[in-house]
Amino acid sequence: MIKNLFRISSTPGKTLLWLLLKKDLTGVKGDLGVDLAGGSMLNKCFFKTKRYVSVDINQIKLSEGMEVYPDAIAVNETIQNYLSGTTEKPNLLVCVQTFGTNMFFEHQETVEVIKNMSKTLSFDGSMTFNVGSFGDVDLVELKNKLSPFLKAQFQNVNFRFYGAMHKRVKLPRWKFTEDGIIRVENKTLNKIGVLKKAKHLVRSIFILGLAYTMYLLPPLRTAFGKKKLYLYCFCSGKLKEK
Ligand SMILES: C[S@@+](CC[C@H](N)C(=O)[O-])C[C@H]1O[C@@H](n2cnc3c(N)ncnc32)[C@H](O)[C@@H]1O
Numbered sequence: 001m002i003k004n005l006f007r008i009s010s011t012p013g014k015t016l017l018w019l020l021l022k023k024d025l026t027g028v029k030g031d032l033g034v035d036l037a038g039g040s041m042l043n044k045c046f047f048k049t050k051r052y053v054s055v056d057i058n059q060i061k062l063s064e065g066m067e068v069y070p071d072a073i074a075v076n077e078t079i080q081n082y083l084s085g086t087t088e089k090p091n092l093l094v095c096v097q098t099f100g101t102n103m104f105f106e107h108q109e110t111v112e113v114i115k116n117m118s119k120t121l122s123f124d125g126s127m128t129f130n131v132g133s134f135g136d137v138d139l140v141e142l143k144n145k146l147s148p149f150l151k152a153q154f155q156n157v158n159f160r161f162y163g164a165m166h167k168r169v170k171l172p173r174w175k176f177t178e179d180g181i182i183r184v185e186n187k188t189l190n191k192i193g194v195l196k197k198a199k200h201l202v203r204s205i206f207i208l209g210l211a212y213t214m215y216l217l218p219p220l221r222t223a224f225g226k227k228k229l230y231l232y233c234f235c236s237g238k239l240k241e242k
Pocket of ligand 1: 039078102
């Protein structure tokens, strides 16, 4: 039941991101919403646009998403190629858990991709993204660099910092091969018994509670995760190109 109402991840930091996304995307209507690096479409539940497109380089994830959401559109393409090639003007662009986070993304292209997202949007459109501190990127510096550009492009620009709140380094779940991206087998994920499921549920409720507390009390968002920071940004009211 909670799964239908909230997206809950293994860390409070990531779960806070889903709470922010849910709040910000609720008011964004329109025809087309594009989830850049949208993977298996786990964020589709936050989109209120008529059409939903997930663009990703991982075909397995896209196919898994299509099984759950047959009304979605899957595009097996890089974000960069999609943005430079599309003739559509989306009302909403989202890119989360990819910049400064995902092992397959070309992190040196983050600023350029964010600028291209803004250029691709329709008039009055909205966009949101987050950036992790992969490769020791200085997120305060990045915010200062992006801020003047975004403020010239949108009516409202809202940045927030939050802590990752985990130290664990996750083992890669995907790898590149000659046949494209394939899943790395993880034995512990194969069999989940009743006891483990119950433990998982209790843990999920605890994580959601912690994330919600951080959502309501902004100073707590960075209090525990100073070492590994994330930057979240929501921009709305795209202005006319000058
Ligand atoms: C951690 S997942 C996040 C998926 C989704 N945004 C979400 O929040 O559930 C990162 C995704 O980025 C995709 N990815 C990485 N670099 C990409 C690129 N240059 N173009 C398109 N997809 C990319 C990966 O295949 C992966 O599905």
